[in-house]
Amino acid sequence: MSTAAASGGGWLSSLVDAVVALMDVIGPYGAGIAIAAENVFPPLPSEAILPMAGLAAQRGSFALWEAILWTTVGSLTGALLLYGIGAWFGLERLRRIADRMPLVKVQDVDRTVAWFDRHGGKAVFFGRFIPIFRSLISIPAGVVRMPLWRFALLTTLGSLIWNTAFVLVGWYLGESWHIVAPYMDTFQNVVLVAVAAAVAVFLFIRIRAHLRTRRNGSVD
Template sequence: MDFTAWAISLMEFLGGPGMALVIAAEALFPPIPGEILLPFAGVSAAANGQHVLVPLLWTTLGSVLGGLGVYAVGRALGLRRTRAVVRRLPLLEERDVDTAMRFFERWGFPAVVLARFVPMVRTFISIPAGIERMPVGLFALATAVGSGIWNAVFVVAGYAFGQAGGEVLEGFVRIYSTIVAGIGVLAVIGLVIQRLRARRRARDSARDEADDPATPPTLEG
């Protein structure tokens, strides 16, 4: 069973809490494709005869809980130790943390709201919010606003197809899963290539500096 099927089964088995758990996991583990899972939360709710607000509230709660988890990590570690941890993680670099810090320092509350619309970035923005000790209530509010808007787009779409049912729903599930999974694979491959090239350039630059002898001082007579 692939991850998408497992997540759908969990949402169907646990209902709303399952939706929150799956979406919270996406915030804590960015490679998990939330954009795949959100429509199926709407599909599941429609199949169970629930109002569309039910999956929307549960998925938004999951986004807030996941964001708070990452926020807590940033707050506990601080900037120096966060950089040290990132240096040891594959495919991540210190400049990712620095970029998120600058974005947050410049925009604050709107940065957290807007970051919820961008995969990966929505996870990273929680780190500087924690490092800078943004008030927890304010951070939760910003995350809820951004995530609520973002989640609604996918949840409502899934809910509409879930109500249609039959071949329409089957076609939606099949095509949507294939397209988004393909995009996810391409995004990961692109990120890996980008990181490997950046690290190779950094090694080459360091080697060139080590091989380049210091320019001897000139004697003026």
């Protein structure tokens, strides 16, 4: 069940092969461990791991429902770990750090918290369908102490939909599952470019405002 041919080799394919080998050894629990690791380490692609779990289920290594169940348990476990990190970090500590960082203001943190209070539930649920964000969104949820039951429920529902879709891809496509990989790679690259562009715009606006403030101060 090697992914090297599909993903073109390299460290990422080797990493995926390692977690797939774990799946072969301990069954659906290995798939759950792999997806939990994917939540904590976003570059590990669930889009590759989940179809492999479906393929293993098709081959009879374990049942289809076991693949879906344990990958969802893995998603929730990884998300809860990041939630815990965010809760340990805390809002006041984040404010203090923001106050010391160049180009960042405490008001930025407060606005983000206010936004999360209004839209946090949607962000947690729909964030499960977006690469990178499905991991990172758990941290601010912990920082603002979203009720744990609500976070767990929304994470479970979103992860169940995402995991089921990709496990079924592996189940139905079998050995040809990798034909969808290029489309998911394109989607993930679009997300990364959009994030990079947003960061670049933020930095441009803040640097320009900082320079303007310094220039006006010099004139005064």
